[in-house]
Amino acid sequence: MEPKWLEWAKQLQSIAQAGLTYSKDVYDLERFELIRTISVEMLSYQTEIDATKIKDLFANETGYATPKVDIRAVVFQNNKVLMVRENTDGDWALPGGWADIGLTPSEVAVKEVKEESGFDVKVVKLLGVLDKKCHPHPPSLYHVYKIFIQCEITGGQAMEGIETNAVAFFSENELPTLSIARNTKSQVDWVFKIINNPQDPVYFD
Template identity: 70%
Template sequence: MTIEPKWLEWAKQLQAIAQAGLTYSKDVYDLERFELLREVSLEIVAHHTEVDRRTIKDLFAHETGYPTPKVDIRAVVFKEEKLLMVQETSDGGWALPGGWGDIGLTPKEVAEKEVKEEAGLDVKATKLLAVFDKACHPHPPSPYHVYKLFIQCEITGGVPKKGIETSAVGFFAQDELPSLSVARNTQSQLDIAFKHRLNPDIPVYLD
């Protein structure tokens, strides 16, 4: 069950229909209609946010091909009972190391790469813990439909240090978590990571 605003859900659906139509339609009049539908989706988002229309178009309406969700990969790294987190320079909040999936890399490789780049540690990805649909969790509104993969990793080397996109690195107990970058991870999602730490045999979380 999604919890994002209905206007955003509708705008995404219109955008997906328009993108598919622009990809597969051949008739010039149909292409004009799908382009208009895309413009309507932009107007909806612009009306409900403070983001200027051009920025929305750059973020929201330049996708091509069949519309599919984006994939955000987050590494879950524990040291004893404390969870590795990085402070994001973009908003000052704290998040699990991670980012968009990269073409040419497996999810495991992305998780390992992001930890090295954002936290300075060498890790080995070992297990998928959760697959979240971002629309089903209390994140801020986003123009993208996003699946979030939480992948457990074990430390194999390196030393904690900040990266280009991070300003600090730390390990935190469940009752001592810092102010979160909720666009990237929520309290309830991190609670699931801690549940896996306490009971490794629980099943993968799926929305």
């Protein structure tokens, strides 16, 4: 679970962002800008990352603050799950990435599988919507919802992508080193369980 200081910093950022968007009073705007600055300074102090860099990443959005959305495709073949090795950390993840404006979650899942693994897929069903803060991921500056969508292969062939350098299928007992910013061991264990128990309801939180 994420540390309290990170939770508080993100809450302050959310309050400041909404206030800067909707407030009309010049003095309130100054106060909300101060709250945003405090949230950035909290993160900079705790992480030892330069405040300017944190502001560019963390306090650069406008409008009402909402969670970001990460889509993960769950693709099985012969009781093994499809995974790709990420260029950024050299570890393995279910194909996926940030949701794209203008695309449905299903369209994102299909696109990400093709781009990262080379396979063509069709969407079968929604497996779950997970709040990243409720799972053992590394701390994140963003509040993230992770949508897991089951897909079936319809064509294509294994092929690395721009962001990936290997494609493989893994059994439940032979999982590789996971990119835990993207998917945790408990989440991969869960997808094996739910695939083998299709009557289970959609998981959330």
